[in-house]
Amino acid sequence: MTPSTETNETLFARAQRVIPGGVNSPVRAFRAVGGTPRFVQRAQGPYFWDAEGRRYIDYIGSWGPMILGHGHPVVLQAVQAAALDGFSFGAPTEREIELAEAILRLVPSMDMVRLVSSGTEAAMSGIRLARGATGRHKLIKFEGCYHGHADALLVKAGSGLATFGNPTSAGVPPEVVKHTVVLEYNNIDMLEQAFATHGNELACLVIEPIAGNMNFVRASVPFMQRCRELCTQYGALLVFDEVMTGCRVALGSAQSVYARELPGFEPDMTIMGKVIGGGMPLAAFGAKRAVMQHLAPLGPVYQAGTLSGNPVATACGLATLNEISKPGFFDDLSARTRRLVSGLTGAAKAAGVPFCGDAEGGMFGFFLLPELPQNYGQVMQSDSPRFNRLFHGMLDRGIYFAPALYEAGFVSAAHTDDDIAETVAAASEVFKTL
Numbered sequence: 001m002t003p004s005t006e007t008n009e010t011l012f013a014r015a016q017r018v019i020p021g022g023v024n025s026p027v028r029a030f031r032a033v034g035g036t037p038r039f040v041q042r043a044q045g046p047y048f049w050d051a052e053g054r055r056y057i058d059y060i061g062s063w064g065p066m067i068l069g070h071g072h073p074v075v076l077q078a079v080q081a082a083a084l085d086g087f088s089f090g091a092p093t094e095r096e097i098e099l100a101e102a103i104l105r106l107v108p109s110m111d112m113v114r115l116v117s118s119g120t121e122a123a124m125s126g127i128r129l130a131r132g133a134t135g136r137h138k139l140i141k142f143e144g145c146y147h148g149h150a151d152a153l154l155v156k157a158g159s160g161l162a163t164f165g166n167p168t169s170a171g172v173p174p175e176v177v178k179h180t181v182v183l184e185y186n187n188i189d190m191l192e193q194a195f196a197t198h199g200n201e202l203a204c205l206v207i208e209p210i211a212g213n214m215n216f217v218r219a220s221v222p223f224m225q226r227c228r229e230l231c232t233q234y235g236a237l238l239v240f241d242e243v244m245t246g247c248r249v250a251l252g253s254a255q256s257v258y259a260r261e262l263p264g265f266e267p268d269m270t271i272m273g274k275v276i277g278g279g280m281p282l283a284a285f286g287a288k289r290a291v292m293q294h295l296a297p298l299g300p301v302y303q304a305g306t307l308s309g310n311p312v313a314t315a316c317g318l319a320t321l322n323e324i325s326k327p328g329f330f331d332d333l334s335a336r337t338r339r340l341v342s343g344l345t346g347a348a349k350a351a352g353v354p355f356c357g358d359a360e361g362g363m364f365g366f367f368l369l370p371e372l373p374q375n376y377g378q379v380m381q382s383d384s385p386r387f388n389r390l391f392h393g394m395l396d397r398g399i400y401f402a403p404a405l406y407e408a409g410f411v412s413a414a415h416t417d418d419d420i421a422e423t424v425a426a427a428s429e430v431f432k433t434l
């Protein structure tokens with residue numbers, strides 16, 4: 001790759017003339033932390049290099065998909081071979097069946113899946129299916145959970161308890177979100193109250209089981225148990241949005257983590273994305289056969305996609321799932337991720353900075369707070385100016401964490417012990433300056 005003659009700064013100026021904010025997804029613009037976004041030129045293993053040839057240890061991994069690190073040779077080979085056979089056909093292929101079979105083996109709560117191209121599309125279509133299958137309109141979502149940017153899911157809590165939400169985005173008419181009930185995460189009382197009021201009209205409850213879109217907040221086991229019981233009691237579907245956690249926190253996804261504590265635990269529907277595409281545009285939603293039969297062409301719930309089940313994306317996803325299914329893969333990844341979090345925690349403690357972190361599989365989060373938050377309101381009490389100094393201090397030392405305090409981080413199988421040690425050493429310096 002020839003080095004760019006541009007700097008991050010000149011690229012950002014150029015980008016802003018032709019792309020709103022200079023980026024194709026808002027968090028990339030560094031608005032929360034300030035400064036100039038790094039324009040990536042190439043990536044390999046756990047690293048990427050910016051336009052100025054500067055190397056960074058990458059802890060966002062494309063926001064989750066790059067669980068094997070960048071440019072894994074087996075995945076690269078599968079993608080190259082698939083590309084030679086054709087980019088897209090608009091007709092079915094054997095590889096789509098293979099990928100569907102592979103996903104169902106890993107997440108057996110589903111009997112069938114439909115492949116789509118983004119997590120947004122999967123969540124939007126999953127909600128439509130839940131509504132079509134139950135014949136009901138209302139849904140519950142939780143403050144701080146993100147399910148892509150479909151209109152009905154762009155909702156924040158209104159004032160007061162258990163209210164219908166307000167749109168979080170201009171361009172979403174209030175009528176479109178009037179069936180969406182927004183509750184506080186991990187709040188069992190509020191959950192029970194919402195079911196008592198709306199239970200018989202609820203199509204589904206959609207939840208990030210480990211919420212990575214408010215950094216890293218676990219649904220408590222008693223809370224999850226109550227979600228399951230109430231959905232069963234009222235005939236609403238329990239929908240796990242595992243776009244981020246799927247094949248990332250464990251091979252069997254977050255639902256397998258809850259099943260350790262709650263034997264036999266299963267959601268009714270699962271939304272997948274990110275890791276199952278290995279870095280290509282690919283996502284999926286699935287459920288039991290009785291629910292999936294409502295989907296076109298079998299049933300009346302319409303859903304379609306020109307690029308759905310794309311042959312290059314499915315090759316990338318299949319090769320990725322194959323690699324992460326190897327014995328010991330998640331044990332190693334989990335150990336390395338825990339080592340990162342405990343290293344950061346130790347460095348903060350030595351510097352007297354309030355800090356706490358958590359991790360599951362290859363996903364982690366940390367807060368400049370004395371203890372782990374349980375909901376969005378508590379996450380937002382994190383010290384934002386201090387986080388920004390931490391972010392930039394690390395970035396200056398070649399460590400790329402998520403550029404916002406409400407985002408999770410990701411370790412890949414390509415991160416070495418040396419990478420972790422380098423990160424912790426940088427953090428030790430930076431914490432002393434906070």
Ligand SMILES: *Cc1c(COP(=O)(O)O)cnc(C)c1O
Nearest residue numbers: 118119120146147148241243244
């Ligand atoms: C990333 C994400 C989405 C949206 O997926 P896109 O592919 O960005 O559309 C939905 N839900 C969760 C939990 C996510 O993390």
